[in-house]
Amino acid sequence: MFCEKAVELIRELHRMSDGQLPAFNEDGLRQVLQEMEALYEQNQSDVNEAKAAGRSELIPSIKLRHCCLLRNQRCITAYLYDRLLRIRALRWEYGSVLPANVRFHMNAEELQWFGQYKKSLACFMRSLGAGEGLDITQDMKPPKSLYIEVRCLKDHGEFEIDDGTVILLKKNSQHFLPRWKCEQLIRQGVLEHVVS
């Protein structure tokens, strides 16, 4: 049946309801586009035939194919747009450098979109408060205390905090540090917030 491939694309994303980004289904997209091309060509010839030979009994199938074309277009745009939304969420979760395994699942144009989005966001944040700038990707949670206890989950080497002091982040060491300095590393999975 027509449009099945398109719906399958949607289903693929629907299955990953937790916001994960699966690999870009280049094959699937191509197949849908091919189907669209085939449908369009058939319609073109039918329309010509209907006009020329007055075969109005072709009109229902023309209409059907047209509906399928529209549906395919809608499905494709939905698939692509939903992926963009997931990619957008990645900027807010991981920061401006995406982990390699995520990048692997993105096609070239998505990477470009991401790059452009990053730039727009950075530009916006810089311009806040009449040029003062504010990084609104920080402070994602309401601050409960100034300092928090964090545990180092993997070796991360040296890490600088405000006044030039340096901490050595070694696996299994624990530290009591200013909260805002740790947020980024907690999101990246290097540190873990310890709640006693």
Add this chain to the structure above:
Amino acid sequence: MSDSLSDDGSINQDDSQEDVMTPAELIAKLEEAWLNEKFSPELLENKSEVVECVMEQLTHMENNLQRVKKGDAKASVHRMEIDRIRFVLSSYLRSRLQKIEKFFPHVLEKEKSRGEGDPSLLSPEEFAFAKEYYANTETYLKAVALKRMPPNLQTVDLLKAVPEPCLDSFVFLRVKERQENILVEPETDDQREYVVDLEEGSQHLIRYRTIAPLVSSGAVQLI
């Protein structure tokens, strides 16, 4: 609060000749704007004067903190306060940005079609961001799929494709200024309108659509 740190009582001089606000009033305004934006289904008017003033205030507080002796107990309390204000501000701006991205074609359309004297929905920076977002997304869709589609299907009307904010969703609000004759339900078949009076200080759960103008005017506060 911040009063004890700032040397001079009030520091805010708006560009538009509004009355000078104390820091406490400024933060209260920020919190109001934050809550309204958080709970409203659509993007509200931008409050960039508040944003700018708050940022100035934060800088001022940071500078004051530098001068405080290390280890003074007051310092940590004030630092917490700075962190809290910064959180509220960031959350406010994030809320707005999320809505701009979610409803981008509608937001841009609304901004384009507003009247001369009407207050703008987007700050200049937000407007630039929204336009870039629109262009970026459109370019992307074209490059990956649309240009490979049959000739008559190579455009998508984003205004139709992207859902509009649902103004009929329900919101909680608290009444700040008494209102009369607020329409709760639209006219039913028997032509009876259901209206209520909103008493000051009372709280209600009501459809957003009818009270939207009251939010902009500040007569009610979303909670």
Add this chain to the structure above:
Amino acid sequence: MFIADIRKDFYEVVANQRVALLVASDIDALCACKILQALFHCDQIQYTLVPVKGWQDLGTAFLEHKEQFRYFVLINCGANVDLLEMLQPDDDSIFFICDTHRPVDVVNVYNDTQIKLLIKQDDDLGVPSYDDIFRDDDEEGDDSGNESDEGSEPSGKRRRFDEGAVERRIERQRARREWEGRRREILFDYEQYEYHGTSAAMMFFELAWVLTKDTKDMLWWAIIGLTDQWVHDKITHMKYVTDIATMQRHVSRHNHRNEDEENSLSIDCMRISFEYDLRLTLYQHWSLYESICNSCYTSCSFKLWTLNGQKKLQEFLADMGLPLKQVRQKFNSMDMSIKENLRDVIEESSNKYGMKDIRIQTFGVHFGFKNRFLASDMVHAAAALLESTEKDESDGDNFIKALDALSRSNLERLHSGIDLAKKKLMAVQQTVASCICTNLILSQGPFLYCYLMEGTPDVKLFSKPMALTLLCKYLLKAFVHSTRNKRCKLLPLIMAAPKDVDKGTVIVVGIPPESETSDKKNFFGRAFEKAAESTSSRTLHDHFDTSVIELKSEDRSKFLDALITLLS
């Protein structure tokens, strides 16, 4: 030097600084660490916590952090060696040492710039006086002065001077040799025996109390720290009872705090209570029967590794009127009527069977309806987690897990610790039983010796110092109860078990003889050192307890022979 005022000379010094905490791997250290962390959180003192399990770790940790930190706090490590000599720090590094290991190295005692001991000066120390071990070298200068004078023009007057000078010099040298001889003796006596002082957790609790920042959680951790010293036999019974009394005063004070309030405390709040409870390990989280079988005290008193012992146990249970079915159930599922007077009933019957000390003074905690724990439960659970030999777990991971188990919010972790502890205790009992029954404990003359061969069930568990030491103590107690040889009952015990099969090393532990009035002083530290030296055995004295070493398996026999000669 000893710190006089822990608040002024320690806490206020680090108040606005960043501190590196180097914590040893024993439960008392973990408890002390938690108390200190809680205080630091309160006052926003930034710190970095690094677990260390031996001298090498300590050295590495110091090197890694010396650029970033000026203040180091060492918990349960560092007191019993010349720390400055070992670490070679810069002049501005300051070390605060809270360590139960005794004797405290004399250099640490008398250094007054970089070493600050968070130890009470009267904590059973017996430090030699300064003049007995340190001597200014002024006399040396005089001597050489005179000698150089001798070289120049001799004259009659000079010659007379010389005679006097030579006599004085000879006298000085003799006095010096005498002093040095006395010094060697004093130092030998001082450093001969290794033992333990007041719990580090209790020290930090006292700090919290002085700052009026002590909470019930901190009190509970201090109690666990003290109990760890008792469970692992580090302190004498007298000291334990004295320290319990100190803790009891704090517990009363905390419990009275809420008595005046109109509303009584919610059931979820933490309550610590003094308990005169049974010496049956983990009995409230096990079945009574299993606990009796696997607790050292009861197992040794009944001699449960013999058939006769098993029969006596059945008699004992029958004597108390406890049906087997009940006693084999999970403790919580036992009939209420049995649980009600259980302690008194057991005490009465135990007296008949020669177990006069079946009850011991301790503390328990409860919060919420389900959560009741005795201090010893916590110690066993945390120790099992700390030395867990599950695959893929590094020592650092284990440290973190054990530390977490001590927080009230990590009950799951605590329960998994209790399960591990049960397994460990059963392994200990089985190993003890098999060692006694197969006569694996041999008398070598001045000491008893037992070697666990590779392939012994659960031998991996005993490649860890605390577990092996526990096994060693239980084994010695069991041996004393089972042997008829009066002389052997008074001997100390050395145990060896495989540590690293690939590297071919064994871990060796020595414990003092078993006695009711034992002062728990252990001379094996020095003995091991000397024996290793004299036979050039390849040993690693990495553990903070000097009586625990690692040895190449091939050198075992010559090492033992040297020990026998040394101690005969």
